[in-house]
Amino acid sequence: MSLKQNPPAVTVPQAAPMPQTSYTAPASQASQVSSQTSQASQKIQQIQLVGRKIRQLRKEHKLTQVELSTRLGIQQSDLSRMEQGEYRVSLDTLFRILAEFKMSMGEFFEEIAQESITPRDVRLVENFNALPHDAQREVEDFIAFKKAQNRQGHRDLRDLTDE
Numbered sequence: 001m002s003l004k005q006n007p008p009a010v011t012v013p014q015a016a017p018m019p020q021t022s023y024t025a026p027a028s029q030a031s032q033v034s035s036q037t038s039q040a041s042q043k044i045q046q047i048q049l050v051g052r053k054i055r056q057l058r059k060e061h062k063l064t065q066v067e068l069s070t071r072l073g074i075q076q077s078d079l080s081r082m083e084q085g086e087y088r089v090s091l092d093t094l095f096r097i098l099a100e101f102k103m104s105m106g107e108f109f110e111e112i113a114q115e116s117i118t119p120r121d122v123r124l125v126e127n128f129n130a131l132p133h134d135a136q137r138e139v140e141d142f143i144a145f146k147k148a149q150n151r152q153g154h155r156d157l158r159d160l161t162d163e
């Protein structure tokens with residue numbers, strides 16, 4: 001009768017836990033990222049507004065997507081994506097749309113502009129217009145200062161990411 005011996009147990013040392021580190025971006029960087037996100041969101045919203053306007057005009061004229069896309073010389077799938085706000089309308093296509101519906105650029109964008117102006121925007125303009133001329137100049141100078149400061153912050157952020 002042979003007895004099998006078990007090999008000796010091997011103890012594997014456990015790795016030391018990794019220290020918990022976190023990086024917090026400076027407030028100016030966080031602000032810039034937030035600003036860029038906001039701008040991207042606004043662009044998407046504008047593309048969607050243009051698409052809704054095209055769809056509204058098409059339906060008012062009782063046209064199908066196939067009919068309108070044929071008249072414009074574009075693919076129906078592209079028109080569908082434009083109306084859904086998934087596809088940016090080229091300037092050439094926009095001019096063809098304006099010609100098809102016998103509209104000026106101003107007429108097309110008038111309603112879109114009204115939708116994109118918020119009550120806050122209106123209050124800001126009203127408050128600005130209520131200021132005396134010299135105070136308006138100070139506000140304009142301050143805005144120029146803040147924009148320059150923001151541009152410098154973007155350059156600083158680029159410098160940090162290039163290192």
